[in-house]
Amino acid sequence: MPIELVAENRTPKPQPKPQNVNPFAQQRALVEKNLSQVKKIVAIHSGKGGVGKTTFAVNFAAALAIGGKKVGLIDADVDCPSCHKMLGLTGRVMADANQRLVPMNAHGIKVLSVGNMVEGENSANIMRGPIMFKLISEMLYKANWGELDFLIIDLPPGTGDNPLTIMQIAPLDGMIIVTQPQGVALVDAMKSANMAKRLGVPVLGVVENMSGEVFGEGGAKNAANELSVPFFGSIPLDKRFREHSEAGEPAVIDKEIFARFSKVIQAIGL
Numbered sequence: 001m002p003i004e005l006v007a008e009n010r011t012p013k014p015q016p017k018p019q020n021v022n023p024f025a026q027q028r029a030l031v032e033k034n035l036s037q038v039k040k041i042v043a044i045h046s047g048k049g050g051v052g053k054t055t056f057a058v059n060f061a062a063a064l065a066i067g068g069k070k071v072g073l074i075d076a077d078v079d080c081p082s083c084h085k086m087l088g089l090t091g092r093v094m095a096d097a098n099q100r101l102v103p104m105n106a107h108g109i110k111v112l113s114v115g116n117m118v119e120g121e122n123s124a125n126i127m128r129g130p131i132m133f134k135l136i137s138e139m140l141y142k143a144n145w146g147e148l149d150f151l152i153i154d155l156p157p158g159t160g161d162n163p164l165t166i167m168q169i170a171p172l173d174g175m176i177i178v179t180q181p182q183g184v185a186l187v188d189a190m191k192s193a194n195m196a197k198r199l200g201v202p203v204l205g206v207v208e209n210m211s212g213e214v215f216g217e218g219g220a221k222n223a224a225n226e227l228s229v230p231f232f233g234s235i236p237l238d239k240r241f242r243e244h245s246e247a248g249e250p251a252v253i254d255k256e257i258f259a260r261f262s263k264v265i266q267a268i269g270l
């Protein structure tokens with residue numbers, strides 16, 4: 001039987017619509033809508049743990065509030081939160097009639113921390129990625145932040161799930177890197193900057209924390225130069241930070257420390 005040749009159908013097939021590249025575009029749209037009355041959203045990060053990110057975030061927020069700004073603070077360290085502790089916040093977060101979280105108030109700052117959402121100070125918040133994602137995204141899109149000049153987001157260390165979530169779903173104006181001056185901290189600060197760059201988050205600049213005899217001086221400035229971003233100044237290793245945070249108050253209630261933070265804020269120039 002002769003082979004029947006069938007002409008190839010050259011009619012172009014309908015092309016699938018281009019897919020959205022951000023897998024969390026839906027959540028991001030909700031966050032953008034909910035934070036439409038927030039003028040600037042700034043994350044505080046560093047790859048290394050214990051370098052003073054939360055101390056900086058809390059005092060940065062408090063110094064802005066003392067300066068008359070409307071400020072919010074999100075503790076995005078959902079499994080080991082500490083902003084609430086440093087601000088002496090002991091109550092529980094409530095929801096309003098529309099089931100939106102109502103940020104708490106401490107030292108003139110609106111605050112949301114998982115530390116005020118769980119029972120018992122020492123209970124372990126054992127959670128996998130999806131639960132952390134839910135908690136972080138709800139603090140961003142399901143909370144009644146109202147009008148704010150600044151929303152500061154304190155990120156946990158590392159380049160994993162939680163910082164990634166914030167960088168993908170929050171419309172960040174930028175990220176400030178806080179680091180100690182010594183080599184082991186700087187390596188992780190660079191990782192943090194490179195993560196932000198890859199995710200399209202502007203790195204606003206670098207702050208050196210715990211500067212002085214113990215950890216050294218100048219390393220953060222060199223890192224900022226290497227990254228071609230501004231250096232915003234240094235904050236000394238000073239026991240008053242620990243003393244005030246143990247007392248549940250920001251160290252910037254001390255005039256000298258406030259002056260130091262004011263210089264950094266001026267350098268940031270937001």
Ligand SMILES: Nc1ncnc2c1ncn2[C@@H]1O[C@H](COP(=O)(O)OP(=O)(O)OP(=O)(O)O)[C@@H](O)[C@H]1O
Nearest residue numbers: 049050051052053054055157210236237238241242
């Ligand atoms: N400039 C400083 N001088 C003295 N102590 C400081 C200073 N900055 C932070 N600390 C203290 O260092 C400890 C760690 O600070 P903090 O919790 O802010 O670090 P972190 O980077 O947020 O840690 P983590 O990575 O666990 O989130 C705290 O006890 C804090 O009081």
Ligand SMILES: [Mg+2]
Nearest residue numbers: 053054077082
């Ligand atoms: Mg912290």
